[in-house]
Amino acid sequence: MKFVYRFGAHxxxxxxxxxxxxxxxxxxxxxxxxIGLPVPxxxxxxxxxxxxxxxxxxxxxxxxxxxxQGVRFIEEIVGRKLGDPAKPLLVSVRSGARASMxxxxxxxxxxxxxxxxxxGLARLTKxxxxxxxxxxxxxQMFSDVVLTTGDEEFEKILSSExxxxxxxxxxxxxxxxxxxIVGRYKAKVRELTGKDFPQTVEDQLWMAIEAVLKSWNNPxxxxxxxxxxxxxxxxxxxxxxxxxxxxxxxASATGVAFTRNPATGEPKFYGEYLNNAQGEDIVAGIRTPxxxxxxxxxxxxxxxxxxxxxxxxxxxxxxxxxxEFTVESGRLWVLQCRTGKRxxxxxxxxxxxxxxxxxxxxxxxxxxxxxxxxxxxxxPGLDPKAKYEPVAKGLGASPGAATGEVAxxxxxxxxxxxxxxxxxxxxxxxxxxxxxxxxxxxGFLTAAGxxxxxxxxxxxxxxxxxxxxxxxxxxxxxxxxxxxxxxxISEGDVVTINGTTGEVIIGPVPLVExxxxxxxxxxxxxxxxxxxxxxxxxxDLPRDAAKAREFxxxxxxxxxxxHMFFGEDRIGAMQEMIVAEDSVGxxxxxxxxxxxxxxxxxxxxxxxxxxxxxxxTLDPPLHEFLPKDEPGxxxxxxxxxVPKDKLARTVERLxxxxxxxxxxxxxxxxxxxxxxxMQARAIFEAACQVKAExxxxxxxxxxxxxxxxxxxxxxxxxVNQVARAVFEKQGIKVNYLVGTMIEVPRAALTADDVARExxxxxxxxxxxxxxTYGFSRDDVGKFLPQYLELKILRRNxxxxxxxxxxxxxxxxxxxxxxxxxxELKVGICGEHGGDPDSIKFCHAVGMNYVSCSPYRVPVARLxxxxxxxxxxxxxxxxxERRRSRKAK
Numbered sequence: 093m094k095f096v097y098r099f100g101a102h103x104x105x106x107x108x109x110x111x112x113x114x115x116x117x118x119x120x121x122x123x124x125x126x127i128g129l130p131v132p133x134x135x136x137x138x139x140x141x142x143x144x145x146x147x148x149x150x151x152x153x154x155x156x157x158x159x160x161q162g163v164r165f166i167e168e169i170v171g172r173k174l175g176d177p178a179k180p181l182l183v184s185v186r187s188g189a190r191a192s193m194x195x196x197x198x199x200x201x202x203x204x205x206x207x208x209x210x211x212g213l214a215r216l217t218k219x220x221x222x223x224x225x226x227x228x229x230x231x232q233m234f235s236d237v238v239l240t241t242g243d244e245e246f247e248k249i250l251s252s253e254x255x256x257x258x259x260x261x262x263x264x265x266x267x268x269x270x271x272x273i274v275g276r277y278k279a280k281v282r283e284l285t286g287k288d289f290p291q292t293v294e295d296q297l298w299m300a301i302e303a304v305l306k307s308w309n310n311p312x313x314x315x316x317x318x319x320x321x322x323x324x325x326x327x328x329x330x331x332x333x334x335x336x337x338x339x340x341x342x343a344s345a346t347g348v349a350f351t352r353n354p355a356t357g358e359p360k361f362y363g364e365y366l367n368n369a370q371g372e373d374i375v376a377g378i379r380t381p382x383x384x385x386x387x388x389x390x391x392x393x394x395x396x397x398x399x400x401x402x403x404x405x406x407x408x409x410x411x412x413x414x415x416e417f418t419v420e421s422g423r424l425w426v427l428q429c430r431t432g433k434r435x436x437x438x439x440x441x442x443x444x445x446x447x448x449x450x451x452x453x454x455x456x457x458x459x460x461x462x463x464x465x466x467x468x469x470x471x472p473g474l475d476p477k478a479k480y481e482p483v484a485k486g487l488g489a490s491p492g493a494a495t496g497e498v499a500x501x502x503x504x505x506x507x508x509x510x511x512x513x514x515x516x517x518x519x520x521x522x523x524x525x526x527x528x529x530x531x532x533x534x535g536f537l538t539a540a541g542x543x544x545x546x547x548x549x550x551x552x553x554x555x556x557x558x559x560x561x562x563x564x565x566x567x568x569x570x571x572x573x574x575x576x577x578x579x580x581i582s583e584g585d586v587v588t589i590n591g592t593t594g595e596v597i598i599g600p601v602p603l604v605e606x607x608x609x610x611x612x613x614x615x616x617x618x619x620x621x622x623x624x625x626x627x628x629x630x631x632d633l634p635r636d637a638a639k640a641r642e643f644x645x646x647x648x649x650x651x652x653x654x655h656m657f658f659g660e661d662r663i664g665a666m667q668e669m670i671v672a673e674d675s676v677g678x679x680x681x682x683x684x685x686x687x688x689x690x691x692x693x694x695x696x697x698x699x700x701x702x703x704x705x706x707x708x709t710l711d712p713p714l715h716e717f718l719p720k721d722e723p724g725x726x727x728x729x730x731x732x733x734v735p736k737d738k739l740a741r742t743v744e745r746l747x748x749x750x751x752x753x754x755x756x757x758x759x760x761x762x763x764x765x766x767x768x769x770m771q772a773r774a775i776f777e778a779a780c781q782v783k784a785e786x787x788x789x790x791x792x793x794x795x796x797x798x799x800x801x802x803x804x805x806x807x808x809x810x811v812n813q814v815a816r817a818v819f820e821k822q823g824i825k826v827n828y829l830v831g832t833m834i835e836v837p838r839a840a841l842t843a844d845d846v847a848r849e850x851x852x853x854x855x856x857x858x859x860x861x862x863x864t865y866g867f868s869r870d871d872v873g874k875f876l877p878q879y880l881e882l883k884i885l886r887r888n889x890x891x892x893x894x895x896x897x898x899x900x901x902x903x904x905x906x907x908x909x910x911x912x913x914x915e916l917k918v919g920i921c922g923e924h925g926g927d928p929d930s931i932k933f934c935h936a937v938g939m940n941y942v943s944c945s946p947y948r949v950p951v952a953r954l955x956x957x958x959x960x961x962x963x964x965x966x967x968x969x970x971x972e973r974r975r976s977r978k979a980k
Contacts, residue, residue: 093140093152093154094138094158095137095138095140095141095152095154095155095158096135096136096137096138096155096158096159096161096162097110097113097114097118097122097135097136097138098133098134098135098162098165099121099122099125099131099133099134099135099136100125100131100132100133100134100165100166100169100334101133101169102125102126102128103125103126104121104122104123104125104126105122106118106119106122106123106136107119107122107123107126108120108122108123108409110122111190112139112190112326113138113139113140113329114136114138114139114188114329115136115139115187115188115189115190115328115329115331116188116189116190116191116192116430117136117186117187117188117329117331117428117430118136118138118188118329118331119190120428120429120430121134121136121331121333121428122136123408124405124426124429127404127408129401129404129405129426130423130424130425130426131425131426131427132170132333132334132335132336132425132427133165133166133169133170133333133334134162134166134183134331134332134333134334135159135162135163135165135166135331135332135333136188136329136330136331136332137155137159137301137329137330137331137332138329139189139190139326139327139328139329140152140327141155141305141327141330142304142305142308142327142328142329142330143325143327145302145305146305146308146309146325146327151302159297159301159332162332163181163297163332166181166183166332166333166334167181169334170334174204174293174294174297175204175206175209175292175293175294176209176212177208177209177211177212178212178215178216179212179216180204180205180209180212180213180216181204181334182202182203182204182205182213182226182334182335183203183204183297183332183333183334183335184199184200184201184202184203184331184332184333184335185199185200185203185297185300185301185304185330185331185332186199186200186304186330186331186333187304187307187308187328187329187330187331188328188329188330188331189308189322189326189327189328189329190326191320191322191326192430192433198233198236198237199233199371199372200230200233200234200237200238200300200303201226201229201230201233201335201370201371201372202226202227202229202230202233202335202370203230203234203293203296203297203300204293204296204297204335205226205227205230206290206291206292206293206296207291208291209293210223210224210226210227210274211223213226217340219340219341220267221265221266221267221270222337222339222340222341224267224270224271224273224274225262225265225270225339226337226339226370227270227274228250228270228273228274228277229370229372231246231274231277231278231281231289232246232250232277233372234289234296234299234300235277235280235281235284235285235289237303238299238300238303239281239284239285241280241281241284241285245280245284246277246280249273249276249277249280250262250273253265253269253272253273253276256269257269262373263339263367263368263369277289297332301330301332304328304330305328305330307328308327308328318880318881321886321887333427336418336420336423336425336427337370337418337420338366338368338369338370338371338418338419338420339368339369339370340368340420340421341368341421342367342368343391343419343421343422344367344368344418344419344420344421344422345365345366345367345368345369345391345418345419346365346366346369346370346371346373346374346416346417346418346419347363347364347365347366347374347381347384347416347417347418347419348363348364348365348374348414348415348416348417349361349362349363349364349365349384349398349402349414349415349417350362350363350412350413350414350415350432351402351403351405351406351412351413351415351432352412352432352438352442353438354412354414354432354433354434354435354438355434355435355438356435356437356438356441357434357435357437357438357439357440357441357442357445358441359445361384361398361399361402362384363383363384363415364381364382364383364384365381365382365384365386365387365419366381366382367382367390371416371418371427384398391419391422393422394419394422394424397424398417398424401415401417401424401426402415405429406451407451409429409431410446410451410452410456411431411432411442411446411452411460412431412432412434412442413429413430413431413432414429414430414431414432414433415428415429416428416429435468436461436462436465436466436467436468436469437468437469437609439460439461439462439465440461440469440609440611440612440615441609441611442460443456443457443458443460443461443611443615444457444611444612444614444615445611454618454621455618455622455961457615457618458615458618458619458622458954458957458958458961459958459961459962461615461954463928463951463952463954463955463958464928464951466950466951466954467491467492467592467947467948467951468491468592468606469606469608469609469612469950470491470492470555470606470608470643470947470950471491471492471493471555471557471591471592471606471947472492472493472494472603472604472605472606473492473493473590473592473603473604473606474493474588474590474601474602474603474604475601475602475603475604476604477602478601478602480588480597480599480601481597482595482596482597483564483576483577483579483596483597483598484562484564484565484576484577484595484596485562485564485593485594485595485596486537486538486559486560486561486562486563486564486565486594486596487548487559487560487561487562487594487873488559488590488591488592488593488594489541489545489547489548489551489552489558489559489560489561489591489594490535490548490551490552490555490556490557490558490591490947491557491591491592491947492535492555492556492557492591492592492606493535493557493588493589493590493591493592493601493603494516494534494535494556494557494588494589494591494603495514495516495534495586495587495588495600495601495603496513496514496515496516496533496534496535496586496587497513497514497515497516497583497584497585497586498515498516498518498574498581498582498583498584498585498586498587499515499516499517499518499529499533499583500517500518500519500567500569500572500574500583501529501569502517502526502527502528502529502530503529504529504583505517505529505530505532505533506528506529506532509532509533514534515532515533515534516533516534516535516536516537516587516588516589517529517530517533517535517536517537518536518537518538518565518567518574518581518587519536519537519538519539519547519567520538520539520540520565520567521538521539521540521541521545521546521547521870522536522538522541522545522546522547522550523546523716523720527550527655527658528658528663530547530550530551530554530556531554533556534556534557535551535556535557535558535559535589535591536550536551536556536557536558536559536560537558537559537560537562537565537587537589537596538558538559538560538561538562538565539561539562539563539565539566539567540560540561540563540870540873541560541561541870541873545560545561545869545870546870547560548560548923551591552923552926552945552947552948554636555639555945555946555947556591557589557590557591557592558589558591559589559590559591559594559595559596561873562594562596563873564576564577565596576596576598579598581598585598586598586599586600587599588600588601612950615954616644616950616953616954618957619953619954619956619957620644620953620957622957622960622961623953623956623957623959623960624935624956624960625931625934625935625939625940625941625942625952625956625959625960626646626647626919626940626941626942627644627645627646627941627942627943627944627949627952627953627956628645628646628647628648628649628650628703628704628706628919628921628941628942628943628944629643629645629647629648629649629943629944629945629946629949630648630649630650630651630652630921630925630943630944630945630946631645631648631650631651631696631946632651632652632653632655632656633655633656633692633696634692634695634696634698634699636946637695637696637699637700638699639946639947640946640949641699641700643946643947643949643950644949644950644953645703645946645949646703646941647700647703647704647705647706647790647941648696648700648703648704648705648706648707648943649706649854649919649920649921649925649941649942649943649944650706650708650794650854650921650943651696651705651706651707651708652708652711653689653707653708653709653710653711653771654710654711654712654716656688656689656692657685657717658717661688662685662688663717664731664732665681665682665684665685665688666681666685666717667717667718667728667732668680668681668684668732669681669682669685669767670714670717670718670742670746671732671734671738671739671742675764675766678764678766678767679766679770682766682767682770683770685770686770686773686774689770689771689774690773690774690777690778690781691778692778693705693707693774693775693778693779694778694781694782697778697779697782697787697789697791698782698785698787700790701787701788701789702788702790703790704790704791704792705789705790705791705792706792706793706794706831706852706854706919706921706943707771707775707791707792707793707794708794708795708796708833709758709761709767709768709771709772709793709794709795709796709807710760710761710767710768710771711756711757711796711797712756713746713748713754713755713756714746714755714756714760715743715746715747715748718739718742718743718746719739719743720743725739725740725743752859752862752863752868753863756796756797757795757796757797757798758795758796758797758798758803758804758806758807759797759803761795761807761810762803762806762807765810768807768810768811769810769814772793772810772811772814772815773814773818775791775793776791776814776815776818776819776826776828777818777822779791779826779828780818780819780822780824780826783824783826784822784824789826790827790828791826791828791829792828792829792830792831792851792852793811793828793829793830793831794830794831794832794833794852794854795807795808795811795830795831795832795833795850796832796833796835796856797833797835797836797859798832798833798834798836798839798846799836799838799839800838800839800842801842801845801846801848801849804832804846804849804850805849808830808849808850811830812830815828829851829852829917830850830851831850831851831852831853831854831917832846832850832852832853832854833853833854833855833856833921834846834853834854834855834856834860834902834905835855835856835857835858835859835860835863835922836859836860836863837860837863837864837901839905840860840901840902840904840905841901841904841905843904843905843906843908843909843912844908844909844911844912845912846909847908847909847910847911847912847913847916848912848913850913850916851913851916851917852916852917852918852919853905853906853909853916853917853918853919854918854919854920854921854943855902855905855918855919855920855921855922856921856922857893857898857902857920857922857923857924857925857930858890858922858923858924859922860898860901860902860922861889861890861893861894861898861922864894864897864898864901865889865894865897865898867889867890869890872890876888887929890923891923891924891927892924892927892929892930893924893927893929893930893933895933899933899937902920902933902937903937906918906937906938906939910938917940917941918938918939918940919939919940919941919942919943920934920939920941920942920943921943923944923945925942925943925944925948925952926942926944926945926948926949926951926952927955928951928954928955928958930942931952931955931956931959932955932958932959932962934959935956935959935960935963936959936963942956
């Protein structure tokens with residue numbers, strides 16, 4: 093097995109295609125060498141060495157010999173030797189995983205310096221100040237990163253010597269002062285480690301290489317991999333490269349540039365540089381860099397060369413590049429290039445422009461846009477220039493940012509909103525009682541709950557920012573205050589939340605509005621041509637449906653009718669129905685709700701003209717519509733003009749130990765059929781009305797929580813009976829479907845029986861995940877972080893579908909359903925319907941559509957196209973491999 097791959101003098105052992113072996117940095121160094129860029133020579137130790145080291149805690153036996161050959165390769169090209177007292181070779185040592193890993197080991201520069209070679213470097217360059225500056229930098233970096241001393245004590249020494257000599261910056265330190273700093277640094281190393289700073293250059297190199305391999309598993313790197321879902325077994329490569337020096341005087345410099353503006357996407361280079369500096373000076377921020385344009389005046393020839401390099405890199409990689417360069421005494425060297433990180437907005441512009449410039453295809457452009465980052469284009473966010481200090485952090489459950497006066501109850505939100513105030517609803521946890529206030533608040537913040545909690549789901553449906561699971565919050569309703577550590581927030585105080593990052597900030601922070609550019613609309617239209625999955629929306633109100641259509645939804649995959657009952661003018665009738673003691677009383681109350689619900693359906697059908705609308709009959713347990721505490725019971729009893737004790741008894745009677753598994757869904761419709769009857773009547777009367785107006789109406793009635801096919805048959809027959817009666821009375825007939833929500837494992841396991849009776853399946857993966865795992869999505873936050881840390885779970889199953897367990901039930905149900913009814917329409921309407929990885933799974937198992945909250949519709953459109961394009965490219969690659977094998 094080969095471990096070392098060399099690059100230099102316009103030839104390299106590797107290429108950009110070898111990222112798995114060479115890491116991103118090593119692959120790009122090889123590729124830049126191959127295309128003729130001025131790259132300092134070096135070698136890359138492959139990721140296989142890191143994998144071996146992680147497994148055995150030892151270096152591969154063959155590695156030392158290969159590294160020595162690599163060092164000789166560099167020495168031959170540059171004409172200097174590592175450790176040579178007269179002509180010393182200095183090298184840099186960098187990590188480089190196949191994915192960008194900011195948590196990895198910091199770079200080591202100037203390795204190869206010791207008390208002897210520093211004098212040789214001074215004589216060789218005729219610049220004692222430069223040699224001592226390079227040595228003090230090396231001691232500080234090596235001690236911090238490899239010897240793990242930290243940086244603080246060395247910075248104190250550096251600061252005190254700057255002050256003593258009157259130097260404004262490090263570049264102003266003279267040779268005498270730098271020599272004194274070197275002596276103090278070495279003494280500090282001895283004090284902190286109990287050993288002298290290593291003087292043998294071979295030891296320095298091996299210690300640095302081992303430090304890179306160890307850094308793969310440092311806490312920063314592990315956390316970064318967890319967040320960005322990078323596999324633990326990839327390992328990192330190690331890059332050893334000849335040093336070139338940007339600190340040899342004013343004719344030398346170091347810089348970082350982007351071939352296009354990473355913030356706006358403008359097709360113009362963007363970058364900074366520092367004269368007489370090394371790379372870490374720009375990162376450290378000790379000196380203020382100069383805009384790259386200033387090189388035009390200082391070194392016009394270098395700027396011209398750089399622009400040629402930028403054009404060559406973009407044509408070769410067909411993407412915007414992040415480039416690190418050094419100018420050594422008027423000579424340009426390119427140290428690194430990689431695909432540049434960019435804002436979502438600039439990603440869209442760059443992709444669109446590159447299609448127009450014929451650098452990439454429309455398919456490439458679609459694949460360039462990360463679906464998860466699309467949210468930033470749809471929601472307001474914090475002003476990037478704003479400075480603020482978060483006081484707490486929870487889970488960013490719904491993207492965007494919001495600022496408002498704190499309100500701790502839905503009633504307070506309504507009161508403040510009526511007076512023209514912007515509010516932020518803060519609760520320990522929200523429930524269906526809070527929906528009226530949630531509709532008027534700018535955003536929500538809860539102490540409890542997870543990514544699929546009530547607050548999170550409602551926020552995404554409404555397109556409002558939301559932070560949940562912020563356990564640092566202590567909400568005290570009795571005194572109307574919220575405690576965050578030592579700080580206290582009262583109702584009326586202004587708070588800002590960032591629903592993208594989960595940050596909570598006391599006080600206002602300036603916001604910037606989102607924009608939906610024509611470039612992005614064009615890319616979405618290209619995505620629509622390539623995807624096979626339909627994209628619907630979860631919308632409960634006409635305004636949600638309108639917003640979803642604006643974002644390109646092709647129908648409604650889930651209309652939760654219970655959300656229509658929470659308005660101030662409706663909740664009373666709903667509570668009256670619940671308190672009623674018999675069918676007559678319930679029908680009287682439901683008669684009040686019928687015209688309201690019918691009118692909602694009329695408006696939704698109009699918005700979705702020509703597209704299907706899947707309407708779920710009442711699903712949540714009835715207790716969610718009732719007050720929970722004594723003041724609430726008193727208030728509602730007074731409004732309903734019923735005895736307080738009677739209402740309290742009803743509340744107690746409906747209270748359940750485990751509401752998720754209790755009296756809800758089709759169980760309500762079976763035991764109280766007048767509820768389903770009213771809802772079906774509202775649906776079909778609305779459908780007939782809008783059809784008479786010329787609207788193409790396509791209702792689909794969905795029965796929730798079916799576990800046994802007989803439950804479905806009872807409810808379906810009732811829906812059909814109401815439909816026939818309405819059509820006969822109206823003299824109009826409407827085509828419709830009756831199907832079910834697969835959210836109980838038993839329904840998935842008996843899907844063939846269910847499919848013989850149901851015309852469509854829609855997977856309610858929120859509940860299916862809860863019931864399969866036995867997790868409550870609202871309480872899982874108590875242990876989920878530890879499960880993820882211990883790798884019991886690789887992903888939060890409420891964010892990304894568990895394809896091994898829950899997914900197996902879905903696969904089985906789809907296969908059995910299609911076997912029993914080949915024309916069966918199959919979709920997904922749980923929150924997973926807006927998650928790109930879950931959408932990829934839905935594509936793979938052959939679903940017809942996904943449904944998600946309105947603001948995730950563009951995400952789903954892109955993700956569905958990604959799934960189709962990647963599948964197509966994988967098939968093409970397999971076919972190419974087969975042809976290649978046959979040719980051999």
